[in-house]
Amino acid sequence: MLWIKEHTPFRKDSKTAQKFSDNLSHSRERLETLKAQLETAKVEAVKEFPQEQELAEKTERLGELNALLDVGKSDKVMMDEEPDEK
Structure with a gap:
């Protein structure tokens, strides 16, 4: 023990x-x-975040630019595609 x-x-x-x-x-x-x-x-x-307004503006602009780039992509894809000929 x-x-x-x-x-x-x-x-x-x-x-x-x-x-x-x-x-x-x-x-x-x-x-x-x-x-x-x-x-x-x-x-x-x-x-308060000192650059809050600037950030909001640039974020909005970035969204606009991305939307424009996406539109350009879909048009380019459509132009690059050729119809299948059989």
Whole structure:
């Protein structure tokens, strides 16, 4: 029975306890860092994007250009195709 008690996962081991303590401290520090980053992100998310209007205009123009390019593609495909002669 003595052997079983000494080798169970629940025995007190100073190295294991120290590792646990170090890991806990590191995890707490990491948690505080993440909380600070979250608060910063919340503030940044509310701020207005300075180039928002410019982005909207350029996105709209890009859509128009893509539509024109797509129209050109379908016309070209139709002109390149020759009817099958039998």
